[in-house]
Amino acid sequence: xxxxxxxxxQDKLNILSxxxxxxxxxxxxxxxxxxxxxxxxxxxxxxxxxxxxxDGRCISLLKILFTNECIxxxxxxxxxxxxxxxxxxxxxxxxxxxxxxxxxxxxxxxxFLSSGVMKSPTYTMELIYAALYKLRHECNFxxxxxxxxxxxxxxxxxxxxxxxxxxxxVNLELPTAESLKLLAPHKTRKNILTPMRLVQNAAIQNxxxxxxxxxxxxxxxxxxxTQMIIGATPESDYQILNVAESLYKKFDLKRVFYSAFIxxxxxxxxxxxxxxxxxLLREHRLYQADWLLRYYEFEAQELLSEDNPxxxxxLDPKCNWALKHLEYFPVEVNRADYHMLLRVPGIGYKSxxxxxxxxxxxxxxxxxxxxxxxxLKRALYFLTCSGKMMYSTRIEEDYITRNLLNVKEKLPxxxxxxTYKQLSLFDDVNFRKEQFVVHEGNRExxxxxxxx
Amino acid sequence: MKKMLxxxxxxxxxxxxxYEAWKTERDEDNAGxxxxxxxxxxLFCEYIEVExxxxxxLAVEHLIKKHLGSQAYLDIYQAVLAHDxxxxxxxxxxxxxxxxxxxSTKIMNHLSHRSVEKVFELSRQVGGEAHQFKGFLxxxxxxxxxxxxxxxxxxxxxxxxxxxxxxxLPLENFMIYDRTHNMFLVHQAKSQWVLVWGEQINMEKLxxxxxxxxxxxxxxKAFCKSISxxxxxxxxxxxxxxxxxxxxxxxxxxx
Numbered sequence: 272x273x274x275x276x277x278x279x280x281q282d283k284l285n286i287l288s289x290x291x292x293x294x295x296x297x298x299x300x301x302x303x304x305x306x307x308x309x310x311x312x313x314x315x316x317x318x319x320x321x322x323x324x325x326d327g328r329c330i331s332l333l334k335i336l337f338t339n340e341c342i343x344x345x346x347x348x349x350x351x352x353x354x355x356x357x358x359x360x361x362x363x364x365x366x367x368x369x370x371x372x373x374x375x376x377x378x379x380x381x382x383f384l385s386s387g388v389m390k391s392p393t394y395t396m397e398l399i400y401a402a403l404y405k406l407r408h409e410c411n412f413x414x415x416x417x418x419x420x421x422x423x424x425x426x427x428x429x430x431x432x433x434x435x436x437x438x439x440x441v442n443l444e445l446p447t448a449e450s451l452k453l454l455a456p457h458k459t460r461k462n463i464l465t466p467m468r469l470v471q472n473a474a475i476q477n478x479x480x481x482x483x484x485x486x487x488x489x490x491x492x493x494x495x496x497t498q499m500i501i502g503a504t505p506e507s508d509y510q511i512l513n514v515a516e517s518l519y520k521k522f523d524l525k526r527v528f529y530s531a532f533i534x535x536x537x538x539x540x541x542x543x544x545x546x547x548x549x550x551l552l553r554e555h556r557l558y559q560a561d562w563l564l565r566y567y568e569f570e571a572q573e574l575l576s577e578d579n580p581x582x583x584x585x586l587d588p589k590c591n592w593a594l595k596h597l598e599y600f601p602v603e604v605n606r607a608d609y610h611m612l613l614r615v616p617g618i619g620y621k622s623x624x625x626x627x628x629x630x631x632x633x634x635x636x637x638x639x640x641x642x643x644x645x646x647l648k649r650a651l652y653f654l655t656c657s658g659k660m661m662y663s664t665r666i667e668e669d670y671i672t673r674n675l676l677n678v679k680e681k682l683p684x685x686x687x688x689x690t691y692k693q694l695s696l697f698d699d700v701n702f703r704k705e706q707f708v709v710h711e712g713n714r715e716x717x718x719x720x721x722x723x
Numbered sequence: 724m725k726k727m728l729x730x731x732x733x734x735x736x737x738x739x740x741x742y743e744a745w746k747t748e749r750d751e752d753n754a755g756x757x758x759x760x761x762x763x764x765x766l767f768c769e770y771i772e773v774e775x776x777x778x779x780x781l782a783v784e785h786l787i788k789k790h791l792g793s794q795a796y797l798d799i800y801q802a803v804l805a806h807d808x809x810x811x812x813x814x815x816x817x818x819x820x821x822x823x824x825x826x827s828t829k830i831m832n833h834l835s836h837r838s839v840e841k842v843f844e845l846s847r848q849v850g851g852e853a854h855q856f857k858g859f860l861x862x863x864x865x866x867x868x869x870x871x872x873x874x875x876x877x878x879x880x881x882x883x884x885x886x887x888x889x890x891x892l893p894l895e896n897f898m899i900y901d902r903t904h905n906m907f908l909v910h911q912a913k914s915q916w917v918l919v920w921g922e923q924i925n926m927e928k929l930x931x932x933x934x935x936x937x938x939x940x941x942x943x944k945a946f947c948k949s950i951s952x953x954x955x956x957x958x959x960x961x962x963x964x965x966x967x968x969x970x971x972x973x974x975x976x977x978x
Contacts, residue, residue, distance in 0.1 A: 325956050
């Protein structure tokens with residue numbers, strides 16, 4: 272470890288923002304709050320993006336680690352204790368000053384505070400609490416705060432921090448317990464899920480308090496989220512999606528974030544370094560499926576299965592589902608119920624709502640659908656307006672697949688630029704099998720069983 | 724003969740013209756509204772200048788709120804601010820269409836109507852642009868402690884973002900300058916915001932920033948650089964999310 276004696280705030284910010292960049296979830300959504308007039312800040316329900324970094328990701332919050340002097344040795348992490356990287360720690364004062372001055376100039380929407388584990392989880396959590404307390408009560412900051420709960424920290428402390436933050440998250444790190452054991456030897460699944468359950472229960476209790484006393488303090492009003500690394504271990508998309516689904520159902524999570532694995536360390540237990548870069552398309556497909564779970568009433572079982580455990584490289588999960596279930600189509604726009612409209616490729620949840628409202632006032636045709644925001648080049652194979660399809664098409668899987676592949680899917684820039692060879696990379700995850708044995712029997716031990 | 728009303732491109736002007744059209748003709752075929760400076764003269768039309776008064780504007784605002792509801796008023800208000808030469812006729816058409824349906828407060832759902840669809844689209848455009856500026860606007864601290872920002876929006880978004888920033892920075896003196904429409908939003912600490920137009924500003928004074936400003940600009944630029952992941956670098960995605968037209972006033976994109 273390098274010992275640096277005097278460090279300016281600039282040096283610390285460089286080190287600790289660089290160390291935090293692998294954390295995803297720079298969102299500021301999910302809570303709406305007016306300023307009380309005594310300090311600075313408010314929150315907008317939809318969240319606000321303030322800038323975009325060179326990798327195209329949004330910068331909404333000041334995303335920093337409190338410290339990267341970490342005692343843990345997680346193999347995928349740049350800050351693992353055995354790495355020789357410059358180390359630094361903020362003081363609560365420095366964090367407050369940066370947040371207030373950046374916020375004042377409208378650079379940021381709030382603070383995203385994560386941390387390496389310094390001395391012990393509880394010690395680290397105390398430092399975080401001190402920083403947030405100062406920010407909320409001395410600086411009167413009312414903007415957005417997203418804070419990481421450090422697994423293993425004292426329960427009281429986590430609960431106290433929750434009253435200062437808008438969103439709390441505990442990193443799941445890796446999709447299964449086996450992977451975690453292999454790559455993050457100091458962390459256990461139980462240690463991660465315990466604070467997650469704690470936050471969930473505290474939030475439920477808080478809801479009742481608010482129902483009784485309108486002005487009761489709010490506990491993580493923007494809910495709880497988590498993130499996991501994709502592509503460092505050989506789980507299938509089906510397993511990952513199942514984990515996400517159970518997190519939504521059993522832990523009331525607001526969001527699950529997926530982060531494509533990026534090689535920062537050389538370690539025998541990590542997958543071999545390849546030319547292609549992080550599996551971005553896979554990450555994209557998982558996010559698409561994640562939206563289907565949260566907004567489109569789909570279940571993981573419908574999208575993937577044991578026999579067909581990975582996403583289609585060429586088609587998005589919704590199109591893929593529709594092609595396998597042509598018996599439901601075509602759907603009549605002027606009559607079909609909302610839940611069925613949601614399942615039509617090319618109709619989003621906003622356009623579905625608009626369709627339901629607009630058809631009460633008049634019969635809709637294809638031109639109207641286009642104005643409403645339906646993507647007709649995809650939807651036209653699955654829809655009728657007043658009993659007529661847009662063109663004469665056959666309801667046949669091969670025919671529609673061929674046509675859908677002809678219209679380019681609108682992938683995010685960059686992901687779309689990947690060549691076919693690169694697209695196929697995650698079909699063939701090149702793991703060195705002898706190092707990683709997945710026990711078929713208890714492969715996906717249900718999450719809740721770990722907590723008893 | 725068709726009556727064409729000429730009005731100024733601001734909220735009071737447009738609402739005054741709608742007031743006149745509503746009072747006299749109440750029919751899209753016999754009355755049209757054009758914006759001053761944006762006229763394409765048509766044959767067989769009578770052109771009339773509209774007298775712009777606060778009273779007419781308030782009457783129209785009241786009319787819309789009462790019969791179409793406050794949500795529809797918000798959509799119409801945002802459409803008024805849009806940069807579009809046919810916006811006024813679309814708004815007038817929407818108000819006329821509302822008379823023909825059973826529940827006039829549901830008018831904004833009637834998306835298969837041409838005018839309603841246009842108002843909806845314009846409102847979305849303006850709302851979207853205002854939302855962008857809530858994020859992309861950058862204040863700099865002048866040497867007298869005032870926060871100053873400049874923007875160059877397509878539509879007149881200042882009144883859409885005024886409430887947001889006043890609520891957010893109640894204890895600050897700040898000013899936002901809209902270069903396109905030469906308007907200012909001025910907020911004095913602990914008081915209401917005001918909209919000012921037709922004034923000249925002293926650019927020299929506004930270029931004198933405080934010492935701390937330079938320091939925080941440096942810190943912020945360094946942060947924006949270090950937060951990006953090299954392996955994922957993607958200038959196209961960045962451009963898609965943050966179009967170039969916004970960047971001229973964003974500090975981290977300035978050399």
